[in-house]
Structures are given as C-alpha cells and as structure tokens.
Amino acid sequence: MTVQSRACETAEPLMRWQAVASIIRKDLHLLGLYALAGAIWMFAMSALFHTYTDFSALMASLGISGLGLDSYLFAVFGIGPPVALTLFVILLAQTNVASDTRHDWLIRPITPLELVASKMVTLFCVIVAPMIAGNVIYMMVNAAPLEEAFAFFLLILTCCALVLLLSWLVSTPFRAVLVLLGVFVLLGVAGALAGAIKVAVGIAVAGAGERPDLTPFPNLDENWIVELVAGIGLYVVSGITLWLLLARRKRVAASWLFVGYFAAQMFLRNLLFSPL
Amino acid sequence: MIIETQNLTKKFGKHDAVSGISLSVPEGATVALIGANGAGKTTTLRMLMNLLAADAGEARVLGVDSRRLTAREYSRIGYVSENQRLPPSLTTEQFFAYLRPLYSTWDRTVEDDIRRRFELQPGQKLAHLSHGMQMKVCLAAALPHRPALLVLDEPLSGLDVLVRDEVMGGLLAHSDETTVLLSSHELAEIESCATHVAFMDKGRLVIHESVEDVAARFREVTAGFAGDPKVSARLPEKWLTPEWNGRTLRFTTTAYTDDEELSRMLASLVGPLAHLSTDPMSLRDTSKALIRAYRKDAAR
Numbered sequence: 164m165t166v167q168s169r170a171c172e173t174a175e176p177l178m179r180w181q182a183v184a185s186i187i188r189k190d191l192h193l194l195g196l197y198a199l200a201g202a203i204w205m206f207a208m209s210a211l212f213h214t215y216t217d218f219s220a221l222m223a224s225l226g227i228s229g230l231g232l233d234s235y236l237f238a239v240f241g242i243g244p245p246v247a248l249t250l251f252v253i254l255l256a257q258t259n260v261a262s263d264t265r266h267d268w269l270i271r272p273i274t275p276l277e278l279v280a281s282k283m284v285t286l287f288c289v290i291v292a293p294m295i296a297g298n299v300i301y302m303m304v305n306a307a308p309l310e311e312a313f314a315f316f317l318l319i320l321t322c323c324a325l326v327l328l329l330s331w332l333v334s335t336p337f338r339a340v341l342v343l344l345g346v347f348v349l350l351g352v353a354g355a356l357a358g359a360i361k362v363a364v365g366i367a368v369a370g371a372g373e374r375p376d377l378t379p380f381p382n383l384d385e386n387w388i389v390e391l392v393a394g395i396g397l398y399v400v401s402g403i404t405l406w407l408l409l410a411r412r413k414r415v416a417a418s419w420l421f422v423g424y425f426a427a428q429m430f431l432r433n434l435l436f437s438p439l
Numbered sequence: 440m441i442i443e444t445q446n447l448t449k450k451f452g453k454h455d456a457v458s459g460i461s462l463s464v465p466e467g468a469t470v471a472l473i474g475a476n477g478a479g480k481t482t483t484l485r486m487l488m489n490l491l492a493a494d495a496g497e498a499r500v501l502g503v504d505s506r507r508l509t510a511r512e513y514s515r516i517g518y519v520s521e522n523q524r525l526p527p528s529l530t531t532e533q534f535f536a537y538l539r540p541l542y543s544t545w546d547r548t549v550e551d552d553i554r555r556r557f558e559l560q561p562g563q564k565l566a567h568l569s570h571g572m573q574m575k576v577c578l579a580a581a582l583p584h585r586p587a588l589l590v591l592d593e594p595l596s597g598l599d600v601l602v603r604d605e606v607m608g609g610l611l612a613h614s615d616e617t618t619v620l621l622s623s624h625e626l627a628e629i630e631s632c633a634t635h636v637a638f639m640d641k642g643r644l645v646i647h648e649s650v651e652d653v654a655a656r657f658r659e660v661t662a663g664f665a666g667d668p669k670v671s672a673r674l675p676e677k678w679l680t681p682e683w684n685g686r687t688l689r690f691t692t693t694a695y696t697d698d699e700e701l702s703r704m705l706a707s708l709v710g711p712l713a714h715l716s717t718d719p720m721s722l723r724d725t726s727k728a729l730i731r732a733y734r735k736d737a738a739r
Binding site: 179181182184185186188189192193258260263264265266267268269270271272273274277410411412413 | 485488489490491492506507509510511513514516518520522523524525526528529533536537538539540541542577580
C-alpha cells in the first residue's frame, strides 16, 4: 500500500474540537494577562457604566462631582475599551500569523475552520461573555429589562471578527494598526468620491451654482433588504478572504478583496442611497 | 512518487528564484537538496509545503497538488526550517501539549525519547532557547506523529558539531520508514543517510540522481604529463574547473567510466601521460566542485 493511498483512506473531519481547544489553550498561555485584564475590564465596564450620566452619578455618589472628572472617566472607560479590544484582537490574530511563511503553525494540521472557531470562542469568552454578565448585573440593579443585556453582542463579535481578519492580512501588530487607519482613510476617500461624482453630475445637469440631489435610490438608505444583502456579502467576502489567505497563501489578493469590499460598499452606498 | 514537480517556477520581482524545476522523490528515499546560497532550495521547499505560491508549473506532495494541501496532508508531514518561528512565550512542555491533540497519530513514546535524547527541559520558554536548542525542539516536534514525509530546510545550520551529531542521530533513529527531503550545507553529516542528490544552481535543478550514480561518475582527477603537454588544449565541458600546475592537470570529471578510457582521452587531447590518479569524491567535494564550476561559468 502506498503512502498516497493510505493518505486517501484517512479522511479528517472539517473541525476537531480537541484541536480547537488546544489552540485556545495555547493562545491563553500566550495572552494570559491580556485576556484576563480584557475580561475583567469588559465585565466592570458593562456592570457599572452604560450612559454618560452613569459617570456623573458615580462622581456624585463619591461626593466629588465638583472635580469635573466625568469627561476623563468617559475617556478612560468609554473610549478606552474599543481601543483596548482592537489591540487585543490584533494580538490574538498575531498568535497565528498568517502572512509570514516562517511560522510553525502554518505546517501543522489545523484547518481554517478550526483556527477561526478557536479565535471566535476566545473572543466570546474574553469579550462578549463578560460583557453580557456585566450587562445582566447592571440591568438587574437598575430594574431594566434583562433582554437589553444581550443587545449588540452579535455586532461586537462581528466587529471583532472583522478586525481579526484584517489583522491576519498583515504580519505585525504595528502594521495591523496602520492598516486599520489606512482602511478608515480609504473608506473616507470612497465616500467623498461618490459625493464628488454626484456634485459633478449635478453641475453638469443643472449648471454651476445648482446642486440638485441626484441620488438614484434615497429611499433605500438603511433599508433592511440592502443591509441584509450587504451583511451576506460581508460573510461571503470574509470567507473567500480566509480561503485565499489560509489555503492558497495569496495574501495580497486576499487583502485587496477584503479592503476593496468595504471601499466599494461605501462608494456604492454614498452614490446610490445616501442623499447629497 | 511522494513528491513530484513539473516546471515549478517562482519569481521575486524580476529575479528568478526557481526556474522550471522538475524533481521527483520516490517513497522511502532520502533526497539531499544541495547548492550554494541563493540557489532556490528554500523557495522550492516552501512551495512544496504551500507556504509560497508557485508562479508556474505544479507540484504534487503525497499525491496532492501542493496548492491544495490541507490538514489531512500536513498531519502526515514533518517540516523543519532553520527560520521556523515557534510561539515564543510557550514553554517546551506547553508547546508539545499544544501539538499533541493536533495529530491523531502522535506517539508519546517517540516524543519522550527524542526530548530525552535532545535534553529538552520542559519548563524553559522557547524564546529563551538558543538557536541550536530551538532547532532541536523543531525536530522533536516533527517526528512523534511518524510522518510519511519529512522536509528539512537547513536543519543543521548554525549548530555545533556535537549538536549536529545529536540531531542527525535523533533523525535517523526515528525516520527509518520516512521519506526525507533535506536541504543542507552540512554535507558530511547527511552523506551517510542520503540516497539521492539534487543539486540546484541559480534556481535550476542541475543534477538529480542517486548517490551511487553521482559517486560513480564524479572523480577528482590528477594527471601528470611527460614532455610538453598542450596546456591550451580545449578540454571537454564535463571536466570541471581544470587547473594546471606545471605539467600536472587537476580537474573534476562528471563522466567517469574507467581509468583506461580517461587515460586515452587525456593522451589524445593533451599529450602522453606520466601518471594518473582518480579519487572518489565525497558529497561535500562533489558539491564544492559543482558550485565552483557554476560560479566560474557565471563569471564568464
């Protein structure tokens, strides 16, 4: 029996949970303190602060309202977590660098599905679960409806997944931050370009000084069908990006596809749906 | 064939890193991929492992297109590279604990034996290990799942003589049924285990044959001539790097058959022979002669 035929006989499943668990254990060894700190922060944030007035209330309860620390607290607890979470997701992606051919894990029997599953479970445990737990406590203390505790968690998980994917397209955390900034610039350019086209067409049609709104489908702005199509498109593009990156090692093509999707979406939304 | 490539090509910008190589590695063979720095060995191995995408041509590894290697094939491959990056904050024990569940065929006895043989301390962080110890970890992590194919890219690079012996000892002890493709500059160490030789120069595969065939046709020749030899005579291209020292000509022949035939050729081309010696060459000397000859060609 040849090696090839033996290889064909042993069909591996798409995802092995023991492999997923092993990757999670490895990541927690590598990011132990960051993960713990992230989970505690998310829990504390969700349990204590939901609105800007929560900061004022805390100051008042401590009898230090006069110090005007509300805005500083807001900066630390309101803006800090998204930044810290972004960095955590970038670090999590970098524990399995996909863009550098020297990394050991690339030649290990890890399927793309196992890799993504392990990261999503880690993100859920470190970010989403503490956030929900904190929310539940906040809602109970404030006698608010408990279902609100689960609001936005899918959106947060999706955002984390997108940052994770974007981080996989670059080789270092520093570059990941740069690319994230670059993406925001690109989105701005795409939006501005669409606006400029509409203005230019408006001038051509109505003459200088006139700015008629030529948005073809303004009523479809934020329409649920459009959002559904965009959401499905995002999942499809993310899947293809991962396949190009992890199975085909085509990092450049994967990067352009992923970033290009957002830019194209921004451009089309501004051109077709957003009123001028 | 465990590995088969057809016109495999890779360019980096305008530079041809690998130019249309066709290589085949039979089951059970140990193929030594040799050549000077920049010959394209590492790029070839990375393409075979689907770490790099080829620009043209194709490669099949374990019967599968190398671009479509999946976890199923990787579970039957052991790969070690001198540049391999391990998770730095893990200890040796944590690293092996992470690897074990990834392989259904992981053999704890083999792992324990290699780790004992290489004296790998369980509590040491991988980032704190020397290059030699890291290479030992890589090798120890490439064998316990009993891979059908072992691909080693300069596994002995930067290691001292003692560690090289330990690494080769560990490798030989646990890879008796494994097909090995090995690139290395440490030819003395790999000569004893190599069954085939593939020599690369500037991205091209120049020689690809069994060690016996190479040993049979390569000879270090020293010929002394009586009278006035024709020093300016045009010599066959198969005689590499000819050098005159007085009436003595030294060169490496790549087409040796027997002394009688060689004597006849020398006498007809250069002049009457006074003495002739033809010495068998080690893999290291063969490689040196080839590298020197191709460098000379390139300089011309």
